[in-house]
Amino acid sequence: xxxxxxxxxxxxxxxxxxxxxxxxxxxxxxxxxxxxxxxxxxxxxxxxxxxxxxxxxxxxxxxxxxxxxxx
Numbered sequence: 069x070x071x072x073x074x075x076x077x078x079x080x081x082x083x084x085x086x087x088x089x090x091x092x093x094x095x096x097x098x099x100x101x102x103x104x105x106x107x108x109x110x111x112x113x114x115x116x117x118x119x120x121x122x123x124x125x126x127x128x129x130x131x132x133x134x135x136x137x138x139x
Contacts, residue, residue, distance in 0.1 A: 069120065070091070070092045070093060071089040071090065071092070071098060072089060072090045072092050073087075073089055074088040074089055074090050074097075074132045075087070075088050075129065075131075075132040076088075076127075077126055077128070077129055078128060079126070085100075086099070086100055086101045086102065086125055086126055086129060087099070087100040088100075088129065088132045094122070097133065099111065100124060101123035101124055101125040101126075102123055102124040102125075103121060103122075103123055104122045104124055105121060109122075110122070112117075121136060
């Protein structure tokens, strides 16, 4: 897998921040974000398969997806 760094949260403190990569082989996005652990939020989402996770990703980072659409 060849990952291309796309961007990190512009409000980063430099440590453990949401990040976006592009898998150049598949075109998939690889995301690092904050794991959601709040019971209320998880209850609204419903069942999450064991092989998946739910994370919070800042809206301000949506621009990184738009930058890669036609590349």
